[in-house]
Amino acid sequence: MPDPILEIRELHASAAGKEILRGMNLTIRAGEVHAIMGPNASGKSTLAYVLAGREGYEATAGTIRYEGKNLLIMPPEARAREGLFLAFQYPIEIPGMTTMQFLKAALNTIRKHRGLEELDAIDFLALVKERAQLLDVDADFLNRPVNAGFSGGEKKRNEILQMAFLDPKLAILDETDSGLDIDALKIVAGGVNALRGQDRAMLLITHYQRLLNFVVPDYVHVLLNGRIVQSGGKELALTVEERGYGWLEGPDARTSEEKAAP
Amino acid sequence: MAEGNGIRDLARYEYKYGFTTEIEAEAAPPGLNEDIIRLISAKKNEPSFMLEWRLKAYRHWLTMKEPQWANVHYLPIDYQAIVYYSAPKTERRPKSLAEVDPLLLATYGKLGIPLSEQEVLAGVAVDAVFDSVSVATTYKEHLAKLGIIFCAFSEAVQNHPELVQKYLGTVVPDSDNFFAALNSAVFSDGSFCYIPKGVRCPMELSTYFRINAPFIGQFERTLIIAEEGSYVSYLEGCTAPMRAEHQLHAAVVELIALDRAQIKYATVQNWYPGDSEGQGGIYNFVTKRGICAGVDSRISWTQVEVGSAITWKYPSVVLRGDNSIGEFYSVALTAHRQQADTGTKMIHLGRNTKSTIVSKGISAGYAQNTYRGLVKILKKATGCRNYTQCHSLLLGDRCGAHTFPSIEVQNASSRVEHEASTTKIGEDQIFYCRQRGLSAEDAVSLIVNGFCHEVFRELPMEFAVEAQKLLNVRLEGTVG
Numbered sequence: 001m002p003d004p005i006l007e008i009r010e011l012h013a014s015a016a017g018k019e020i021l022r023g024m025n026l027t028i029r030a031g032e033v034h035a036i037m038g039p040n041a042s043g044k045s046t047l048a049y050v051l052a053g054r055e056g057y058e059a060t061a062g063t064i065r066y067e068g069k070n071l072l073i074m075p076p077e078a079r080a081r082e083g084l085f086l087a088f089q090y091p092i093e094i095p096g097m098t099t100m101q102f103l104k105a106a107l108n109t110i111r112k113h114r115g116l117e118e119l120d121a122i123d124f125l126a127l128v129k130e131r132a133q134l135l136d137v138d139a140d141f142l143n144r145p146v147n148a149g150f151s152g153g154e155k156k157r158n159e160i161l162q163m164a165f166l167d168p169k170l171a172i173l174d175e176t177d178s179g180l181d182i183d184a185l186k187i188v189a190g191g192v193n194a195l196r197g198q199d200r201a202m203l204l205i206t207h208y209q210r211l212l213n214f215v216v217p218d219y220v221h222v223l224l225n226g227r228i229v230q231s232g233g234k235e236l237a238l239t240v241e242e243r244g245y246g247w248l249e250g251p252d253a254r255t256s257e258e259k260a261a262p
Numbered sequence: 263m264a265e266g267n268g269i270r271d272l273a274r275y276e277y278k279y280g281f282t283t284e285i286e287a288e289a290a291p292p293g294l295n296e297d298i299i300r301l302i303s304a305k306k307n308e309p310s311f312m313l314e315w316r317l318k319a320y321r322h323w324l325t326m327k328e329p330q331w332a333n334v335h336y337l338p339i340d341y342q343a344i345v346y347y348s349a350p351k352t353e354r355r356p357k358s359l360a361e362v363d364p365l366l367l368a369t370y371g372k373l374g375i376p377l378s379e380q381e382v383l384a385g386v387a388v389d390a391v392f393d394s395v396s397v398a399t400t401y402k403e404h405l406a407k408l409g410i411i412f413c414a415f416s417e418a419v420q421n422h423p424e425l426v427q428k429y430l431g432t433v434v435p436d437s438d439n440f441f442a443a444l445n446s447a448v449f450s451d452g453s454f455c456y457i458p459k460g461v462r463c464p465m466e467l468s469t470y471f472r473i474n475a476p477f478i479g480q481f482e483r484t485l486i487i488a489e490e491g492s493y494v495s496y497l498e499g500c501t502a503p504m505r506a507e508h509q510l511h512a513a514v515v516e517l518i519a520l521d522r523a524q525i526k527y528a529t530v531q532n533w534y535p536g537d538s539e540g541q542g543g544i545y546n547f548v549t550k551r552g553i554c555a556g557v558d559s560r561i562s563w564t565q566v567e568v569g570s571a572i573t574w575k576y577p578s579v580v581l582r583g584d585n586s587i588g589e590f591y592s593v594a595l596t597a598h599r600q601q602a603d604t605g606t607k608m609i610h611l612g613r614n615t616k617s618t619i620v621s622k623g624i625s626a627g628y629a630q631n632t633y634r635g636l637v638k639i640l641k642k643a644t645g646c647r648n649y650t651q652c653h654s655l656l657l658g659d660r661c662g663a664h665t666f667p668s669i670e671v672q673n674a675s676s677r678v679e680h681e682a683s684t685t686k687i688g689e690d691q692i693f694y695c696r697q698r699g700l701s702a703e704d705a706v707s708l709i710v711n712g713f714c715h716e717v718f719r720e721l722p723m724e725f726a727v728e729a730q731k732l733l734n735v736r737l738e739g740t741v742g
Contacts, residue, residue: 052697055689068671080699091696095685105708106698113699122569145712161697 011062022226038223045242083169153184274394317448319436418454452482488523521556540599554586562589578607596629625661
């Protein structure tokens with residue numbers, strides 16, 4: 001069995017001073033695709049932001065090891081350079097910088113960190129052509145400022161395009177399926193599937209099972225009130241789809257303290 | 263958040279031109295009166311028309327009030343506390359670069375402007391103005407062979423009084439505004455440039471302004487005349503030592519383009535901006551105006567304004583010749599406690615005249631940045647066009663961007679377009695970039711350089727690179 005890429009142990013984390021994650025455990029190894037499902041406010045996005053190192057999301061107890069190193073002391077850009085990628089639920093607009101410029105700067109920073117040569121304009125353009133095809137993206141899209149004026153679908157495609165460029169070891173996709181129509185969902189899922197591989201691990205965070213019809217995970221976990229209350233194979237997602245989250249909220253299902261209270 | 267450079271923590275930057283030169287200076291006592299003006303005029307050995315012109319401006323200035331309409335705030339300036347003349351003490355005016363005080367050459371070397379003959383900037387002729395006087399001009403003889411006059415203003419008054427008398431004050435009259443009137447009364451030097459008919463100036467002409475002495479106000483005057491069918495590209499740069507008190511810089515620049523002539527005028531203004539709390543820094547109150555006097559003439563202003571505690575300037579073009587073109591490309595960056603109120607005026611008098619305005623304002627820290635512009639198309643100026651693009655970028659949430667565009671069109675055959683936007687770069691954008699592996703500094707620098715690209719490409723290549731670096735340095739420690 002390969003060494004874990006990500007090991008989360010008894011993680012407690014808070015956002016804006018409020019405890020959201022309450023003793024979470026999760027291990028992800030290279031080549032695995034994990035899905036975390038959960039209702040609103042179960043702590044899904046908090047988990048994504050704690051992993052990426054966003055200000056305002058603070059781990060208060062527990063550990064996160066990334067390739068054996070203490071992730072929590074690394075600044076966000078160091079995590080990214082080490083191969084941790086977050087596809088944002090709400091991609092940010094950056095006026096004044098084209099997607100092309102942004103991709104080139106990010107790619108070369110990461111390549112430099114990995115001891116690779118920086119790509120010149122010509123090699124970069126060749127790579128752009130190749131990867132853009134994967135997501136059915138045209139050049140006009142790349143010459144516009146990052147996400148500025150993009151539709152919801154375009155923004156999500158742009159996230160996966162960036163993932164395809166930056167070649168991460170661990171890709172976290174935060175509700176990448178939300179707000180997509182079926183055609184857009186298929187394109188995005190196709191891109192994600194193309195990026196599955198032996199050396200890469202993925203963590204899909206989602207509210208609905210829909211995405212998992214197209215990107216079939218190896219493991220499914222249900223997050224409720226800041227803890228994983230159930231883990232299983234891909235069929236767990238179907239059970240959740242059918243029965244909702246209610247049946248997992250019983251006192252036996254390791255749920256939170258307040259649910260247990262009368 | 264994990265440890266790292268949160269965008270609020272980077273609050274240090276260095277103004278690397280803040281040193282002073284210990285050189286013996288000859289200075290007038292502080293204060294302003296007719297005797298001081300007579301003294302300046304006598305120091306310069308000026309013909310009587312110059313003294314008369316100065317005194318007329320001074321008497322007019324006495325009746326004027328300092329403008330209050332600009333969106334900048336400062337304590338009243340005590341005009342009697344300013345030293346109006348200060349010059350490095352020399353036996354006589356140096357005849358050649360070999361005679362220039364080595365201390366002065368060393369000062370400019372340190373500023374990245376080598377003046378000594380062995381290492382002058384290739385392809386750029388420089389006039390170096392130190393406090394109130396021009397101390398050296400390079401490539402002068404080389405240019406003279408083409409009939410180009412490029413020299414200190416005071417030298418032009420001696421050697422070409424007819425040109426000075428003909429053009430001085432024709433674009434910016436001595437009574438134009440409070441600061442221009444003050445400048446007209448007391449200006450002590452500056453650059454003069456004359457391009458004869460049909461000559462394309464083969465090199466960049468450049469003036470480098472340096473304020474050194476304390477309490478001095480620098481009042482220089484630049485006059486550029488491009489005769490029929492000629493071309494010149496001109497660049498000015500400015501720095502000053504770090505001093506705790508504010509210093510006044512009130513310059514006037516006049517450009518005259520005759521038939522089919524073209525003048526490109528670029529400024530990289532990096533006067534000492536004061537410290538991060540707003541202590542010290544230059545008050546940069548400048549009047550710049552060009553006239554497209556002839557048909558098919560063209561004047562373009564490109565400015566990169568990053569220095570000064572307060573900037574008040576509106577490089578403008580009067581489009582008098584039919585089919586003439588006026589352009590204004592501006593990047594104004596204000597950081598920490600800086601304030602800028604800048605923009606342009608395009609006055610269309612001739613038919614089928616065109617103007618383009620591209621203004622990029624960047625504010626960071628607690629700074630305030632104002633764009634103020636006027637596009638005026640007169641009744642007889644038919645078939646004119648203006649395109650204005652005015653974009654503001656806010657870095658963080660404690661700074662401000664303001665725009666006051668004014669458009670007056672008096673005929674129906676002209677077309678005016680105005681485009682404006684304000685965008686904010688905050689923690690979200692920076693985090694997004696950092697998640698992709700970029701440091702906060704690199705992210706800001708990429709965003710800002712992308713934002714300014716359209717203006718930078720108007721600068722001569724090597725200065726565009728300098729300007730980009732300058733912005734990055736100024737933005738260190740300001741974002742958030």
